[in-house]
Amino acid sequence: MNNNNSFLMYALKRSKNYLLNNLNYYYSGINSSKPNVFIFVFTKKCNFRCTHCDIWKEKNFGDEISLDDWKKAATNIFNWVGPFIASITGGEAFLRKDLFEFADFLKDKCIELKLNTNGSLINERIAKRLSKSPFKTFIFSLYSLSNHTNDKLRGIKGSYKKTLRAINLMNKYCEKYGFKKKMCIAVLITKYNLLELSKIVIWAKTMNVKVILQPLLKNFDTDFESDWIDRSKLWPNDRELIHQIFKEIIHMKKNGFPISNDISQLEMMKNYYLRNKEEVLKHKCKVGVDNITIYQDGNIKFCSLANNIGNIKNNSISKIWKSITAKEERQTLFDCKKDCRVHPCYYDKPLKAKINGFISEYKN
Ligand code: SF4
Numbered sequence: 234m235n236n237n238n239s240f241l242m243y244a245l246k247r248s249k250n251y252l253l254n255n256l257n258y259y260y261s262g263i264n265s266s267k268p269n270v271f272i273f274v275f276t277k278k279c280n281f282r283c284t285h286c287d288i289w290k291e292k293n294f295g296d297e298i299s300l301d302d303w304k305k306a307a308t309n310i311f312n313w314v315g316p317f318i319a320s321i322t323g324g325e326a327f328l329r330k331d332l333f334e335f336a337d338f339l340k341d342k343c344i345e346l347k348l349n350t351n352g353s354l355i356n357e358r359i360a361k362r363l364s365k366s367p368f369k370t371f372i373f374s375l376y377s378l379s380n381h382t383n384d385k386l387r388g389i390k391g392s393y394k395k396t397l398r399a400i401n402l403m404n405k406y407c408e409k410y411g412f413k414k415k416m417c418i419a420v421l422i423t424k425y426n427l428l429e430l431s432k433i434v435i436w437a438k439t440m441n442v443k444v445i446l447q448p449l450l451k452n453f454d455t456d457f458e459s460d461w462i463d464r465s466k467l468w469p470n471d472r473e474l475i476h477q478i479f480k481e482i483i484h485m486k487k488n489g490f491p492i493s494n495d496i497s498q499l500e501m502m503k504n505y506y507l508r509n510k511e512e513v514l515k516h517k518c519k520v521g522v523d524n525i526t527i528y529q530d531g532n533i534k535f536c537s538l539a540n541n542i543g544n545i546k547n548n549s550i551s552k553i554w555k556s557i558t559a560k561e562e563r564q565t566l567f568d569c570k571k572d573c574r575v576h577p578c579y580y581d582k583p584l585k586a587k588i589n590g591f592i593s594e595y596k597n
């Protein structure tokens with residue numbers, strides 16, 4: 234079967250899942266379908282010190298599961314759902330030495346393999362290898378085109394230069410070896426870069442990379458506190474500016490600039506930053522329905538704020554997904570009133586945006 238056919242089969246399967254999910258879950262809170270997207274938190278170790286993240290502050294993550302455990306989990310997923318979308322993330326995934334070996338193992342199991350990285354450890358040798366690897370999509374986190382602002386947000390001097398070097402190297406080697414990869418930058422919106430968002434999008438176009446705008450959430454790996462926004466040093470409070478910037482961004486999106494978020498998500502994000510929570514809650518959260526996260530210690534959760542529903546060392550993912558614990562957790566999340574659904578990983582696109590996404594993936 235050629236790539237186009239397998240993608241078509243995948244799109245049909247995903248559409249069936251989508252319909253089942255909607256019918257079963259959104260109207261009854263019951264889920265009888267299968268997840269489409271698997272997020273692998275390959276390690277929690279990180280060499281950056283981002284202001285909006287507490288992962289790096291943790292001293293003891295416990296034991297990480299072995300490569301064999303990851304392979305077993307991936308085989309289990311493949312036997313259960315067929316080819317799947319996997320997103321490898323961290324921490325910083327390159328801090329595990331077996332990343333390439335895992336990617337090679339996933340080659341025939343994934344319809345799309347994505348890598349989230351801060352890019353700091355990508356040198357000539359690694360870029361060369363990555364350009365030939367099974368990874369199809371690279372998501373580099375880059376928060377500003379100003380050395381100073383980026384480094385301040387990432388907590389590491391020189392981080393801007395390192396991430397930029399990684400993007401340039403990947404472009405260079407993909408072009409040299411003729412491999413077509415999707416390159417993206419994930420830009421976290423804070424009060425320090427709000428004013429330069431459109432400049433970043435214009436720059437991204439010249440670099441042939443897509444921009445994924447990400448909302449500021451409460452610090453990763455901290456407990457949820459309802460007043461975290463009031464205490465945040467990064468939250469933009471200028472409502473007029475928020476209106477103006479999102480108007481510009483939405484205009485750019487409509488005019489074909491490479492912004493990955495769809496328009497309804499951009500509108501939702503604007504409302505999120507304006508703190509119109511009621512508007513945000515009108516959107517569905519796809520957590521518990523469409524995606525599942527496996528952590529570095531083998532624990533499984535529907536989202537970072539949810540409870541553990543099992544561990545891959547004790548059970549198969551399919552059994553965990555269908556378990557009573559998962560069912561109960563889903564019921565709890567079904568009534569969730571938090572607004573972190575605004576994040577691209579959790580936000581459930583309207584059907585029209587999903588179809589457009591499929592078409593553009595199919596064309597690529
Ligand atoms: S946000 Fe990512 S890169 Fe930054 S410290 Fe946290 S895990 Fe590391």
Ligand code: SF4
Nearest residue numbers: 518536538569573574
């Ligand atoms: S809104 Fe946030 S906390 Fe609630 S289920 Fe979705 S991702 Fe989890």
